[in-house]
Amino acid sequence: MNTFSSLTPAQFAAIGTELDAIRNRVRADLGQRDADYIRTLVKRQRRFEVAGRVMMMIPPAWPLGVASLGVSKILDNMEIGHNVMHGQYDWMNDPALNSKHFEWDSADTSKNWKITHNHEHHTYTNVLGKDHDVGYGLLRMSEDQKWEPRFLANLPLTVILHTFFQHFVAVQNLHLEEALVYKTKTAAQVKEEFKPMWAKMKKQLKKDYVFFPLLAGPLAPLVLVGNIGANLMRNVWACAVIFNGHFPEDVEQFPESVIENETRGQWYVRQLLGSANFEGGKLMHIMSGNLSFQIEHHLFPDLPAHRYADIAPEVRAICEKYGLPYNTGSFLRQTLSTWKRIARLSLPTPKRPKASPRNSSDEAPAPLAMAA
């Protein structure tokens, strides 16, 4: 299935124009409504956070406190942090909601995140060797990734990745696999690069695991465990949402050759093919930072995410018009599909018949070159 080869250069251009039109229309419409939306979210997040920290120090309310802080961290990282750092609210000119200055309640530095996520992942979405999010250097997520014995542990490693997600993301840019597996990086290099990351991690660890517990006096262990619980809740949820956005079975990965002379239309199509949505109610969308609209997010990463629901039907119509898949399903379906893929890829991929030129670097996909 080579979706690229089914489209002509004119069609790529037309898709680009139609999607640009949506983007421009929404951007021109940004205003009070969007400002009110994000400020309301921030207000709720702050209230959940304060309430959670207080309730955790009152034993009968402890479970509520953990849940409340977990919700606060999820809102902070996803609908607020992730989206603000994408520059979705830069137009407001408010330093507190600006991608340049925003720092989130996560072990990862905003600076690092903007490199690995905004730049690498969003520009080179699902391009093997360019988008480190494809497996985080830890997992095998695509048939085109060469199998190694360490990938036998694909499933347990995925569980570990979910559990410690914030810390994996924080050290993602170290590319530890280069030091540990491929020996292309020295320990000294890793140590040097780790310094700024550790500075932020330390602050987060101190806050959640030292100072807030100490503030609770004799109840310190309760608060410590509660904070671990809240962080775990956020870690697992964030990781699951992200995996559902890019790794369900039919989502495509691409060889590096696609990005040479890629046009805007082709970039858009790659984003479409490399992302998947999941369905749910309003609460599900907010709690996932609207990454339930991963497709729309990848097409328009800097449009305020609460707008994705409005434009999704139009994007879907464009997909239908040009015969492009629009990958969506329930949260459960996408999760199962993702884990199936992870399980399957822990074993070597049997040699396939030479039907898919997309996967062979010798036979570069012709339509791309033509369209360039």
Place this chain on the structure above:
Amino acid sequence: MSATAPRSHFLANGLRRALGSRLAATLAYPHGVDRYLEQFAPTESLTEVRADVVAIDHPTADSVTLRLRPNRNWKGFRAGQYVRLTVEIDGRRRSRCYSPAQSVHATDGLIELTAKTHAAGFVSKHLKQGLTVGTVVGLSQAEGSFALPDQRPARVLLISGGSGITPVMSMLRTLTDEGHAGPITFLHYANTAQDQLYGAELAAIAARFPNVLLLRGYAAPNQGGELEGLFCRAHLNAVPDFADAEAFLCGPPGMMKAVQKLWADEGLAERLHVEHFAAAPAVVADSVNADGDVRFIRSERLAKNSGATLLDQAEAAGLKPESGCRMGICHACTCRKASGRVRDTRTGEISDAGEADIQICVSVPVGTVTLDL
């Protein structure tokens, strides 16, 4: 002069000290204490100056006077200085400079800003029409070197035009509050008597203080002013000792130019102190004819605008700004624009001339642009 009138502060001093402690900062990391505080008390902040709008008046048909009560971070000002006022209009924060007009000795603790609205005045129009009492606005500390010297000059000449009256009004009020003994001439230009800002108060001051001479010039005929028409050499016949005075000037560009030229011709340039109202340059719709300069203030470099994106131009100038996708996706290159208009290469949209964060990889300067790079 940070004296504030009796007011029930949300924060007692002790609480404020606790919130400003290192422990509070550690617990509030990474957002900071202010981001929590403002959820409960929008005007309060540990460091930022914010103010409540407590009164809005409309002294003339096209002007508005705001009275603002700043929080306790406001450090006061010297008569003549300006502040950057930040208001939110349709979700966007916009900043403009205004000179407080009150005396530095005013005891009510309020900051008084007067703005004239004009056709292109997006922010001033909002101040007049959209702002309501109780709104919280942002302020900078007082800035600018246009101010009465601490050692008050013996002979003072205040020259202003239109809304340029505000900084010199502050000087006049301050000097009269101090019982300043030396002669003060207040030379002011307006289109008509009806447009005259602070008319009644000026007349009252002139009547009360024999050392204050009020000279009003109106562009329209028969307005009852002491002078007629725009600023000219002949008007100075009413101020025969103008060469002995420290002169303070603020007004529209044409008038300022005329006064500055005269002072320069007389060899008095250093006795003339000026405050410019930065007028937004006209929009050049055709970007093919790139003109103006690109100023990189942090690296102190200046380049001729080549018409390329600001990122390309910065790199061509030998700078290495942060960048990423170079297509407006990742916001790695976002950079503070101090002034000037830019065109978004994706939409063709032309920005506001004020301070803002822009993505330099998709921004082409329209005329002169100043970047914090």
